[in-house]
Amino acid sequence: MARNSQAPGIAKSRIAKSRAGIRPRSGGRIRSENGNTHSDLMNGEIGLDALAGHAGYAVRRFQIWIFQDFIRTLGAVDIRPTQYSVMTVIGANPGLSQMAVAKRLGIERARLVHLLDSLEQRDLVSRVKSATDRRSHALHLTARGRTALAQFKRLAAEHERHVAEKIGKENREKLLQILSDFT
Amino acid sequence: MARNSQAPGIAKSRIAKSRAGIRPRSGGRIRSENGNTHSDLMNGEIGLDALAGHAGYAVRRFQIWIFQDFIRTLGAVDIRPTQYSVMTVIGANPGLSQMAVAKRLGIERARLVHLLDSLEQRDLVSRVKSATDRRSHALHLTARGRTALAQFKRLAAEHERHVAEKIGKENREKLLQILSDFT
DNA sequence: AACAATTGTTGTCGTCAACAACAATCTTCC
DNA sequence: GGAAGATTGTTGTTGACGACAACAATTGTT
Numbered sequence: 065m066a067r068n069s070q071a072p073g074i075a076k077s078r079i080a081k082s083r084a085g086i087r088p089r090s091g092g093r094i095r096s097e098n099g100n101t102h103s104d105l106m107n108g109e110i111g112l113d114a115l116a117g118h119a120g121y122a123v124r125r126f127q128i129w130i131f132q133d134f135i136r137t138l139g140a141v142d143i144r145p146t147q148y149s150v151m152t153v154i155g156a157n158p159g160l161s162q163m164a165v166a167k168r169l170g171i172e173r174a175r176l177v178h179l180l181d182s183l184e185q186r187d188l189v190s191r192v193k194s195a196t197d198r199r200s201h202a203l204h205l206t207a208r209g210r211t212a213l214a215q216f217k218r219l220a221a222e223h224e225r226h227v228a229e230k231i232g233k234e235n236r237e238k239l240l241q242i243l244s245d246f247t
Numbered sequence: 248m249a250r251n252s253q254a255p256g257i258a259k260s261r262i263a264k265s266r267a268g269i270r271p272r273s274g275g276r277i278r279s280e281n282g283n284t285h286s287d288l289m290n291g292e293i294g295l296d297a298l299a300g301h302a303g304y305a306v307r308r309f310q311i312w313i314f315q316d317f318i319r320t321l322g323a324v325d326i327r328p329t330q331y332s333v334m335t336v337i338g339a340n341p342g343l344s345q346m347a348v349a350k351r352l353g354i355e356r357a358r359l360v361h362l363l364d365s366l367e368q369r370d371l372v373s374r375v376k377s378a379t380d381r382r383s384h385a386l387h388l389t390a391r392g393r394t395a396l397a398q399f400k401r402l403a404a405e406h407e408r409h410v411a412e413k414i415g416k417e418n419r420e421k422l423l424q425i426l427s428d429f430t
Numbered sequence: 431a432a433c434a435a436t437t438g439t440t441g442t443c444g445t446c447a448a449c450a451a452c453a454a455t456c457t458t459c460c
Numbered sequence: 461g462g463a464a465g466a467t468t469g470t471t472g473t474t475g476a477c478g479a480c481a482a483c484a485a486t487t488g489t490t
Contacts, residue, residue, distance in 0.1 A: 232425075380468080
């Protein structure tokens with residue numbers, strides 16, 4: 065997890081929106097041949113320009129932060145977000161096939177193979193050959209997996225509190241509401 | 248390498264497990280310690296349980312969707328989100344060093360090397376040796392890069408409209424506001 | 431019974447974050 | 461002035477992850 069310094073504490077501060085992409089190459093006050101410019105660098109403000117208005121950029125940065133916090137918070141039990149999501153869905157819906165889990169979580173079924181290999185080696189999940197369809201496996205949590213998942217959920221709830229602290233309680237709920245279609 | 252047919256022994260040896268208490272997934276009711284009942288499975292509904300309340304999961308799914316739309320919308324010009332962010336920042340702040348760009352965008356400076364190699368090969372960005380600090384490079388858009396970026400921005404704006412259509416205009420703005428600290 | 435579709439699996443490819451190590455080059459401090 | 465330390469760009473490695481392609485075993489469809 066690395067002593068990774070928190071997200072760049074940069075934060076707020078308005079971005080100096082400099083002329084969007086329209087910059088007359090000869091009209092510039094942007095003397096920056098080499099070395100540093102005076103307008104943007106000296107004061108440490110680096111404008112994002114159009115990037116500031118793009119949801120994808122903000123979401124990407126947020127996702128990196130949130131995953132790092134999740135991984136750090138669940139670091140003691142060595143569980144990553146995807147592993148947690150797989151165990152949670154299996155725990156809530158015992159007997160699902162790999163295909164069903166993959167489809168529900170938007171994971172490639174090929175990728176789920178490795179995820180389950182890992183979880184099965186740790187005796188958290190078990191693949192049971194289905195009697196009705198011998199191609200598929202019915203997925204279940206082991207006894208160990210069930211008690212482990214309970215702990216994972218407590219840690220995940222702690223992580224979720226970190227999120228609330230970071231963006232605000234109401235904002236977090238608003239976010240969940242806005243993105244509810246994607247879950 | 249791999250766990251060929253039997254390297255780890257797990258993938259295949261699970262067959263030997265006893266199947267005492269196992270039931271087909273379409274069979275009877277299922278444990279309901281989490282409030283889920285058999286009806287969840289019968290009607291095809293797969294519950295997410297705690298996952299539904301986790302911001303990270305929703306954000307991950309949304310980010311996948313939004314990046315796919317971005318890549319598709321800017322597919323004709325072959326520009327990916329990260330490349331777009333790099334060009335935008337350089338365009339708005341000519342003369343920045345690689346370190347400065349990497350720090351501003353939260354990209355590893357090692358990764359930025361390859362990104363710039365690619366953009367430089369396409370004659371969109373140029374590395375200019377800095378006279379004041381011979382270790383660093385001053386980054387600039389080429390003339391071609393400037394006109395190209397203008398087009399990229401138009402396409403990115405179109406992508407942004409897709410986002411607004413998907414989650415709603417107000418929701419998109421609310422989202423940008425909530426996550427403004429991460430940009 | 432022949433043919434198409436599904437399921438799990440293996441493998442490959444490309445993106446991406448996180449690290450480590452290195453040479454060249456500042457910067458600091460004695 | 462010069463040694464020690466820090467910074468910048470670079471190369472390389474690792475591992476998680478998404479997207480595909482191909483395959484054997486099995487099911488379903490006609």
